[in-house]
Amino acid sequence: MHLERRVLVTGGAGFLGSHLCERLLKTGNQVLCVDNFFTGTRRNIEHLLDHKHFELLRHDITHPLYVEVDEIYNLACPASPVHYQRDPVQTTKTSVIGAINALGLAKRLGAKVFQASTSEIYGDPTVHPQPEEYWGNVNSIGPRSCYDEGKRCAETLFFDYWRQHRLRIKVARIFNTYGPRTHPNDGRVVSSFIVQALLNQNITIFGEGQQTRSFCYVDDLIEGFIRLMDSPSDVTGPVNLGNPGEFTIRELADIVIELTGSRSKIVYRPLPQDDPKQRRPNISKAQELLNWQPTIQLREGLQKTIPYFERLILDGQISKAVFN
Ligand code: NAD
Ligand code: UDP
DSSP: OOOOOEEEEEESHHHHHHHHHHHHEEEEEEEEEOOOOOOOOGOOOGTTTTTTTTEEEOTTTSOOOOOOOOOEOOSSSSSHHHHHTTTTHHHHHHHHHHHHHHHHHHHHHHHHEEEEEEEEGSOOOOOSOTTTTTTOOOOOOTTTHHHHHHHHHHHHHHHHHHHHHOEEEEEEEOOOOOOOTSSSTOOHHHHHHHHHTTTTTTTTEESSSSOOEEHHHHHHHHHHHHHHHHOTTOOOEEEESOOOOEEEHHHHHEEEEHHHHHHEEEEEOOOOOOOOOOOOBBHHHHHHOOOOOOOHHHHHHHHHHHHHHHHHTTTSSOOGGGOO
């Protein structure tokens, strides 16, 4: 097979990164996966380790990296509120210094560089659904700020490198995405509800469950990544990537209980500070510029995801105590 590109994926052992590495290898690229295993695991990429075009490097992207590649996907950063709030200073460093290092590397190599930005850029949005033109409603000093402001600053850096150094940049604003290989303990809502349901434990809804999210299945998202990276050079983004199907958290809990046939009860817990009340992407730009839109709706995506967590439980990879 003709190998076209050497591609660096930072955060490649994480949930999204591992799916991206897999996809890039399937389409004949050489992949260099860089990760410090803060939230990622070897298990996510175990099946790729023997692939002759896959290389794994344990490295923290807050330190400069000297490698030779043609393209860079910068995904390194914890994405779940529980994890990014565990060491908030490190989260900001990973977002900001990590972006500077990825951009510096791209500048030296003349490489194209992709940034995994986020719908958190919009904060607790007052415009609904959120188009890319919306500047957001973000608290700069709250518990989510390390992530939100870190990611906003990373966007600023990407656009300054583009203006100042004519770097080829691709910025995706990712909305809530789920699927196999989400870390079972990372506290994100889809994985948490599925694991709780499979263990017949209480399903913990934060607040009254009336807040909304729009859930994208991982395969759809990765297709969006590739299309954005391969788009003409005048397409810089930011481009929203997500599934516009919008659900309350209570609706999600009911669907998960139904699909798993669980005996779990729903319990209510306090709503975390600054938890966004609503979130739904306007994806017109992605449709128009990338001819992209999600094809897998929530029930179907959950049916593809549930067996992954069933397998983890059977293999003893999830301790019941963690979820009590
Ligand atoms: P994840 O936590 O599973 O993956 C992040 C990966 O980055 C992990 O493997 C982690 O070990 C690694 N990492 C963290 N800090 C690092 C550092 N300093 N140096 C090297 N590696 C480091 O999360 P994910 O869901 O796969 O998210 C990937 C990216 O996509 C993140 O940048 C996240 O902000 C963004 N994103 C994800 C979502 C989503 O719903 N999954 C939504 C919006 C944005
Ligand atoms: N949530 C919940 N129970 C949980 C985990 C999350 O009700 O066990 C809620 C959370 O308060 C938020 C939504 O689900 O309103 C999505 O949370 P998640 O952590 O997945 O991502 P966010 O979109 O907030 O970054």
